[in-house]
Every structure is written in C-alpha cells, then in structure tokens.
Amino acid sequence: MADAWWRGAVIYQIYPRSFRDANGDGIGDLGGIAEALPYVASLGVDAVWLSPFYRSPMMDFGYDVADHRDVDPLFGTLADAKRVIGRAHDLGMKVLLDMVWGHTSDRHPWFAESRASRANAKSDWYVWADPKPDGTPPNNWLSVFGGPAWTWEPRRRQYRLHHFLPSQPALNWRNPAVVEALAAVGEHWLSLGADGLRLDAVDFLIHDLRLRDNPPQRLAEIPPRPFGMQDHRRDMMQPETADALARIRALTDRFPGTVTMAELSSAGDPLARVAEYCAPGGLHLAYSLGLMRRPASAAALKATIAEIEAKAPGGAFAWALSNHDVERAASRWGDGSPASAKMLLALLLCLRGTVCLYQGDELGLPEAEVPFDRRRDPFGLAFWPEFKGRDGCRTPMPWRGDGPAAGFSAAEPWLPVPESHRRLAVAVQEADGESVLNTLRRLIRWRRRHPALTEGGLTLVEMSPDIVAFERTGGGQDILCLFNPSAAHHRLTPPPGRKPAEGVGYRIVGGELMLEPWGAVFLVP
Helix, strand or coil: CHCCCCCCCCEEEEEHCCCCCCCCCCCHHHHHHHHHHHHHCCCCCCEEEECCCCCCCCCCCCCCEEEEHHHHHHHHCCCHHHHHHHHHHHCCCEEEEEECCCCCCCCCCCHHHHHHHHCCCCCCCECCCCCCCCCCCCCCEEEECCEEEEEEEEECCCEEEECCCCCEEEEEECCCHHHHHHHHHHHHHCCCCCEEEEEHHHHHHHCCCCCCCCEECCCCCCCHHHHHHHHCCCCCCCCCCCHHHHHHHHHHCCCCCCCCEEEEECCCCCCHHHHCCCCCCCCCCCEEEHHHHCCCCCHHHHHHHHHHHHHCCCCCCEEEEECCCCCHHHHHCCCCHHHHHHHHHEEEEEEEEEEECCCCCCCCCCCCCCCCHHHHCCHHHCCCCCCCCHHCCCCCCCCCCHHHHHHHCCCCCCCCCCCHHHCCHHHHHHCCCCCCCCCHHHHHHHCCCCCHHHHCCEEEEECCCCHHHHHHHECCCCEEEHHHCCCCCCCECCCCEEEEEEEEEEEEECCEEEEEEEEEEEEEE
C-alpha cells in the first residue's frame, strides 16, 4: 500500500504567487513556500500540490509555460524547487507538480520554430489549419476566455488553435514527437523527486481531426460567456483522450509510488469521464470543476454524492471544494461564516476518495472582493461585471492580523489582502482552539484514525430532506456522518445504539440530536 499512498490522502494545493513572499517583491515564491512548509505539515496533510512555477510571460499567471524545465525568476531557481521538494519530504509530505501539457506560451521555443514555416522540424507540433476560402477560421470553435479559438499566423498563412488566450497555442497531441517531448518533461521532474503529476485541462488535449463545427446548445437565454452556447463535442473530450492519458500513466509507472491526477472540465458528463480516464491502466485520480459549481443544498449534495457513487466508484474521484479557478467554498457553498467553513471541511474530510484542500480554506477564507482597478485575471477582465474572474480566490494568504499585507510580503502584494481576511489570519486562529484552522487539524486527525473514512465504502442514508447523511464502513468501523448545509436548526432522533464521537455545531438535548446551523456530527456504535 506504500505505493498507493494517495488513496484517501489529503492533498494541500499551494498557489505560489499568493502563498508567501520571501524576497519582498510582492509576489509569492518558492523561498516563501519552503519557509511555510512546517505550517502545512502541521495541518496533518499527506501531500502538497504546487501550481505552476515554470518560466512564463505570466499572461495567464504561469499556466502559459515558456520553458517546462526551468523556474521563472519571479519564483526563484531550480535549486529552490529542489529545496522545496526535499523539505516537504523531510516533513513527511509528498509533492505533486502541475503539468500544463495541452498548450504552451507563444514564447516557447517550440512554438517559435513551429510558427516560422510549414516545413521545419516542429511545424506539426501545434494545431494549425488552413482558412476557409473566404479567409475566416476553419470552424466555429470558441475560446473559453472569449472570442474565436483561432488566431491568424501570417508566417504560415494558417490559423492556430488556442482554447484559452491567443497567447496559449494548443499542442498537437496527435504528433508522437510532442507526446515524447512532454513525457521527457514529466521524467525530468519525477527524477528530481516529485511524487506525482497534476494534469491541467485534460479534456482539451485532443480535438476532432476533421475540424467539424460544434453544434449549438439549446439554451433558454444567452449566457455571459459565448463558450457556453456550444456543445463541445468536437473541440474537446475526444475518444482518443483516454489513450493519451494512459501514456502518461505508463510514464509514472516507471517511478513507483508516484500518482497522476487530472482536471476535468464541466462539459458533457465529467463523472463518466472520471470512470473512463481512471480505468485500469489509466490515471489514478481525477476531479471536475463542474461539481464545484453545482448548488449546495442538501438535496443537491446528496444527488452529487449518489451520482459519483454510481458513475465513478472505487475511490478514483478526488474531492475538492475550492481551487484557484473557482469562487471559494465558504462563500459559494456556505454563508462566509466560520461555522459554514467548519461544516464544509467536515464534509470534505468524510467523503470517499482523495481530498484536495486549497490554501486558505483551512482558515475559512471567504471570496475576496477585489476592486476592478486591482483585478489582474484576463478571464475576469474579459467578462466583467457578469463574471468577475478568479482574482477573488487568489488573493494572498494572510499570515498575521497586523503588518504589511498580513504577513504575506513586506511589499505591496500583487493582489490586495482584504481587511476581512486579516481577522482570519493564521496567527489569529492559532491562538483560538475552536478556530476553523484548529478544527481542521482536529478533523484530519480524526480522519487518519479511522480507516472507514480513508478506505471504506459510502452509503447514503435518508434521515431528513434537509440533512446530508451517509455511512462510511470499512476496517471494522461504521460511522454515520450527518451534515446540516443550511442556516436553520434541525432536530433529529439518533439511531438506536449510536452516539456522537466527533463533529461541529451539535448538541444532545433530552435524548435528541440538535444540529445547529452548519452543524455536523459523526455517530458511532
């Protein structure tokens, strides 16, 4: 089982720009991460996942890679990256690195060569297509970030595909030389000690070879982002994707004990793709952005859990309530209060599968309100004000309640620190035994002591329409988990022979169980 350490593990995601700034330039860096790793280890997590720190022009803040093997000077050096990996290992934590393999920056040397002509060694390393006879793009595909998914290249007299920014040209995964080059990148980082690869936006890796148009979606009204008006059956989610991912799994199999975790989009049926992509010989884990954007009522949560158990059983699903791309869970699924944050963390740590915990969620940070003139995310700037983008979940980590930038940096930070986050800073919560932070630590210890939560099965139980209830069984243990995802009080009669063993926001009154607003309780025989 040592090689399957990821089963039931808790993985802490670090967004380097916003975690901790060691060199005082207002941007988080690898030196800051190395300094703060003892704090991360104190949470009780099993691994850290680092978002990209590679050399990049930062048009999409690191998800536009110009050199996959080098560290951007903003974040430090390759020696700093090795130091972070080694320090994490010394503290008993694994390290997953973000692999952005569907596209590169347009400043990548591969692209500079590919765009130069139609007759060079890398001419087919990106997705190129001739214009229609009238000079327009080859089809109707749209970019996630707005506008057509095609940009004209006068050197080749062709269009290039980009699913996101025009400066992020799509790699051609149908070219074996591209797959081999990317595998060499993965081997480079695994050889330096990385314990796993998080694979960005895998649904976009392969496109329809015939470049057929996407059909329209049937919508009642026009959405803020035109991307949602298409059925994306041609520009993404192609049948060959599973084969491509199996090739990545074959790479990691050469490094025993390493793991692959994929990010899936919300398009189509993501849970069916989890089952497909994580079938034997495929990836180890996958998660979907779409589930984070669903409603959080008791009925909706129960429906989501039931769907996962039906479509993606076996523990391959990686649960995440927040990350660097979506509104923070404390605001999106909770009411921004510490109580709702505690309940959501309790729920997250009791669900079946691997858990991904985004930096700041252990503090119960709500989504930050960033003034328009301080916003940086190109996605949000393109669709303001209907869609505010991702800056609100990327603001700097608050380490102290006082001082410049709440202890994140000695300089003005790249995004502002909300005053409301200062009250939730690490140092403030360390001193409060009942804080969200210390509750999270207690809940992770509880999870570690109970194999039913890390390895066992899950069965939904219907106790009340307003309560999420399920049993976790395994390792000779049977735990009934109850959650109140609302601001209302609920009174329940505990099942015979069950007593509370852990939880937040609950009381026993006259033999009845009182779940306070945003309460949770775990009952054992």
